[in-house]
Amino acid sequence: MKQYKIAVVGATGVVGQMMRKVLEEKRLPVSEYVFFASKKSAGKKIIFMNKEYEVRELKEDSFDEKFDFALFSAGGETSKKYSPIASKSGCIVIDNSSAFRMEKDVPLVVPEVNIEDAKNNNGIIANPNCSTIQAVVALKPLDDKYKIKRIVYSTYQAVSGAGKYGINDLQNGIKHFEKNDKYQLEKFKYEIFNNCLPQIDVFLDNGYTKEEEKMINETKKILHRPDLKITATAVRVPVMNSHSESINVEFEKSFEEKELIQTLKNSKGVIVQEDITHEIYPIATKATGTDEVYVGRIRRDYSLDNGLNMWVVADNLRKGAASNAIQIMEYLMEQ
Amino acid sequence: MKQYKIAVVGATGVVGQMMRKVLEEKRLPVSEYVFFASKKSAGKKIIFMNKEYEVRELKEDSFDEKFDFALFSAGGETSKKYSPIASKSGCIVIDNSSAFRMEKDVPLVVPEVNIEDAKNNNGIIANPNCSTIQAVVALKPLDDKYKIKRIVYSTYQAVSGAGKYGINDLQNGIKHFEKNDKYQLEKFKYEIFNNCLPQIDVFLDNGYTKEEEKMINETKKILHRPDLKITATAVRVPVMNSHSESINVEFEKSFEEKELIQTLKNSKGVIVQEDITHEIYPIATKATGTDEVYVGRIRRDYSLDNGLNMWVVADNLRKGAASNAIQIMEYLMEQ
Numbered sequence: 208m209k210q211y212k213i214a215v216v217g218a219t220g221v222v223g224q225m226m227r228k229v230l231e232e233k234r235l236p237v238s239e240y241v242f243f244a245s246k247k248s249a250g251k252k253i254i255f256m257n258k259e260y261e262v263r264e265l266k267e268d269s270f271d272e273k274f275d276f277a278l279f280s281a282g283g284e285t286s287k288k289y290s291p292i293a294s295k296s297g298c299i300v301i302d303n304s305s306a307f308r309m310e311k312d313v314p315l316v317v318p319e320v321n322i323e324d325a326k327n328n329n330g331i332i333a334n335p336n337c338s339t340i341q342a343v344v345a346l347k348p349l350d351d352k353y354k355i356k357r358i359v360y361s362t363y364q365a366v367s368g369a370g371k372y373g374i375n376d377l378q379n380g381i382k383h384f385e386k387n388d389k390y391q392l393e394k395f396k397y398e399i400f401n402n403c404l405p406q407i408d409v410f411l412d413n414g415y416t417k418e419e420e421k422m423i424n425e426t427k428k429i430l431h432r433p434d435l436k437i438t439a440t441a442v443r444v445p446v447m448n449s450h451s452e453s454i455n456v457e458f459e460k461s462f463e464e465k466e467l468i469q470t471l472k473n474s475k476g477v478i479v480q481e482d483i484t485h486e487i488y489p490i491a492t493k494a495t496g497t498d499e500v501y502v503g504r505i506r507r508d509y510s511l512d513n514g515l516n517m518w519v520v521a522d523n524l525r526k527g528a529a530s531n532a533i534q535i536m537e538y539l540m541e542q
Numbered sequence: 543m544k545q546y547k548i549a550v551v552g553a554t555g556v557v558g559q560m561m562r563k564v565l566e567e568k569r570l571p572v573s574e575y576v577f578f579a580s581k582k583s584a585g586k587k588i589i590f591m592n593k594e595y596e597v598r599e600l601k602e603d604s605f606d607e608k609f610d611f612a613l614f615s616a617g618g619e620t621s622k623k624y625s626p627i628a629s630k631s632g633c634i635v636i637d638n639s640s641a642f643r644m645e646k647d648v649p650l651v652v653p654e655v656n657i658e659d660a661k662n663n664n665g666i667i668a669n670p671n672c673s674t675i676q677a678v679v680a681l682k683p684l685d686d687k688y689k690i691k692r693i694v695y696s697t698y699q700a701v702s703g704a705g706k707y708g709i710n711d712l713q714n715g716i717k718h719f720e721k722n723d724k725y726q727l728e729k730f731k732y733e734i735f736n737n738c739l740p741q742i743d744v745f746l747d748n749g750y751t752k753e754e755e756k757m758i759n760e761t762k763k764i765l766h767r768p769d770l771k772i773t774a775t776a777v778r779v780p781v782m783n784s785h786s787e788s789i790n791v792e793f794e795k796s797f798e799e800k801e802l803i804q805t806l807k808n809s810k811g812v813i814v815q816e817d818i819t820h821e822i823y824p825i826a827t828k829a830t831g832t833d834e835v836y837v838g839r840i841r842r843d844y845s846l847d848n849g850l851n852m853w854v855v856a857d858n859l860r861k862g863a864a865s866n867a868i869q870i871m872e873y874l875m876e877q
Contacts, residue, residue: 357845357846358845359694359790359843359845361696361775361788361790363698363738363777363779381716381719381720382719382720384716384717385716385717396821397825397827398827401780401781401782401826401827402781402825402826402827403698403779403781403786403825403826404825405786405788405823405824405825405838405839405853406821406823410818410819410821413841413842413844414799414818414839414840414841414842415841436845436846437845438790438843438844438845438846438849438851440696440788440790440839440851440853442698442786442788442853444698444738444779444780445736445779445780445781446736446737446738446780447736451738451740451777453696453740453775453777453788455694455696455773455775455790464749483745483749484745486731486741486745488740488741489740490732490737490738490739490740491736491737491738492732492733492736492737503740504740504749504775505749506748506749506750507748507749508694508773509748509773510692510693510694510771510772510773511692511771511773514773516773516775518740518775
């Protein structure tokens, strides 16, 4: 069996840490792991699979020693600069940043939805935005069966998606609650503790945020439905981890609720949590630590002929980032 | 000038406390206040306008001494039993419970929207659901100008709307975060701390919660638009006070964004907070303590011909409950 050589770029960030955790769990056929980070984190010692590794500084010659795969999660600028170098060296880059996602020759892949797209890569495969990944895992089987016409997204996104400083802002808010004193915000413009902030990423000229635009454009690309009508409101909530989403869908075809729920139950990567008698539905704390997408509050939207509401929750660091990227790599290893 | 005699029923609850606070601020032409509560809270001493009052037990003969107005916020069962007794005694009841809201001969009133309806009362006027009040204040001027066709609500509702035990659950979650130990939930089925719970009030057979049904039905009644198409997802979030709402609207008529924003700016009770250059938009902590409805993130929904997204925030205990009820009473005093 072939053994692969893997580079993890951005190994010390919040997603990088989760990459290491998921890789430890998966025990893939890997002969060597090398962990890269920025100059600031280089030299740091990490324990991985009971072995000590020194984090190396990412440099232009880092890929001269041949890798099979490089998992990038070091931000858009780093990806833009180093992904082409890595792919030119013969390694396949799976990039968690938004740098290449909308480029025509870069597949944007969620394994449960469009894994076949991963084959047609020119050395770079993009991992989608966290809030898009969990949405399309739930939407794809429904699109196949009932053909989606329009989607209205409203998200409830955890601070872990904003990285270490986002997590710090919420933790500091919690710690200072009883003292009722001031603390310095590290990431957000306003307190995320005790607030819902209707801004994720920067604003675009059309009034949408970049996060909202990502959800709109990436959903179309992953589902191969450039004609889809989509709108989105992306909101940060005071939750540590796992994103929740209120998704309103209009289908072209009519549906029976029972059949639709059964379709979701039969879908790969989906766990249906729908039991109003026992007040069971997906929640963030229960999704955390898992790779599945949880779907509940599944009910007909009576304001439309073929309308549906549902509530979709997943671990944004795992399925929304690290696990999805590693699932893509696993697929390519098996090919 | 006429001086009125006022009963506050449910004076010790979370909304009752806010009623007292708003009444203290307003200094209305009132000769006497009497505070009622259940047997459990009766006898409790409260300070109101620098004077000590003893809370009285609500009984069937409580309204034998004639009141001009009774502000009820003691839950549906108490309202059902005592509101008819109070109104029969000649007093006008303004009821914060859901008991009478959808009854044909009971006006459901938001002063900025349909204050004229308050005149046609048979002794009981209903105060709408908190999440509906703030929505219709923002929607009414837009309905007048562009005629609403369909609304998709997704809410981000604070724990203060769930009363004292709801607040306790969040506070206990915060206090126990650092110790990472267990605590007893008093109100919610699951931890609200660190979670978004897609359930407010009980489930109905159709899969919707009662809160979602309230938003749908009450919006139609207040706007006098029984034909409106509406769907809703109501979610509790780990925020102490002030509800936020992601509202997606489809209009019959076309609109210009600038003119629409100007329409909202000119509307009574609305404050527009819309400045993406400076990252200004409504947030819960800034709405708390005020009676206005804050509207921002106002932008065209490109997935529809005449679509709009907006983000609406208000203090659910003030505008969503106490202040709205007292504004209705003020109007009737002026008549």
